[in-house]
Amino acid sequence: MPNVLILTEVQEAIRARYRAMLLERFPQLTINVVGHHEDVDPYISDIDILLCFSPPMADHVVRDAPKLKWIQALGAGVDNIIDLPSLGKEVLVTNVRGIHGTPVSEATIAYMLSLARDLPRASHAQDNNRWERWPAQLLTGKTVGILGVGLIAEYLAPICKALGMNVIGISTGPRDAKGFDRMAHRDDLVNVVAELDFLVALTPLSAQTRGIIGAKVFAAMKPTAYLVNVARGGVVDEPALIAALESDKIAGAALDVFAQEPLPSNSPLWKTKNLAIFSHLGGYSQGYEDRAMPTIAGNMARFLAGDLKSMINIVRKPTSWSN
Secondary structure (H helix, E strand, O other): OOEEEEEOOOOHHHHHHHHHHHHHHOOOOEEEEEOOHHHOOOOHHHOOEEEEOOOOOOHHHHHOOOOOOEEEEOOOOOOOOOOOOOOOOOOEEEOOOOOOHHHHHHHHHHHHHHHHHOHHHHHHHHHOOOOOOOOOOOOOOOEEEEEOOOHHHHHHHHHHHHOOOEEEEEEOOOOOOOOOOEEEEHHHHHHHHHHOOEEEEOOOOOOOOOOOEOHHHHHHOOOOOEEEEOOOHHHEOHHHHHHHHHOOOOOEEEEOOOOOOOOOOOOHHHHOOOEEEOOOOOOOOOOHHHHHHHHHHHHHHHHHOOOHHHOOOEEEOOHHHHO
């Protein structure tokens, strides 16, 4: 029977729950669980299946797994999995998509409200026993641009509309999605951001989107505008963001994701003014494993039956399938 390794940095109890849920359905499996890529050595040479999120992955994991046949990403993002240099050409990669609309949208609204109402300022005032008041900005009447119009954006846009916001979708092509006042092409991003009070990044990380929110975009934004990144860290040019915030080219930013995760303690982002940092909390919500398990278990059943081509959410096919 296949050997499975679950690699994820979530709490130990949640890691154990993934294992228990799979063993309940597939008791024939051998499943080991680790919390960091540095802990895979006792198991990695024998694994057939790897379950993991993309941020904690490292190249040596796939390099040292000669029997690896399938990686089931536990999230939607597969950057830092499919672009690992040592990933074998015959390794199938699938992901979990379609379950992030609610948690990421709620997180995005929370981050926008935090920026508009300067909630970190209230927290600092409380820490210093200081009574302080200031007029909050409202979301109603503001314009938000959502870069990347996928399933999450289609969930988020109507919420923004319900709050009285004008919503512009920024995509690579025409899209018919509810909750948007209009669509703009990604190639026109620099012009579009001049209209925005909030720029929300939801686009996947790819060669085309790496660093797409950089110095030119920040220079074109209103000095009163905010950035919210709930996509991938590499979508934002972090040094350019630091420069924009420190020089007041934009009013503030909320980052949920980072080019390097966990964010190193010596990163200048920690000390950048008008920046709210959230430790990749957007999609991380109670019951996530329950929402992800139908996809994981369904794919596991198909894998064990040898019916790999019917597995869902395939994002990288073995090279031999093209023959």
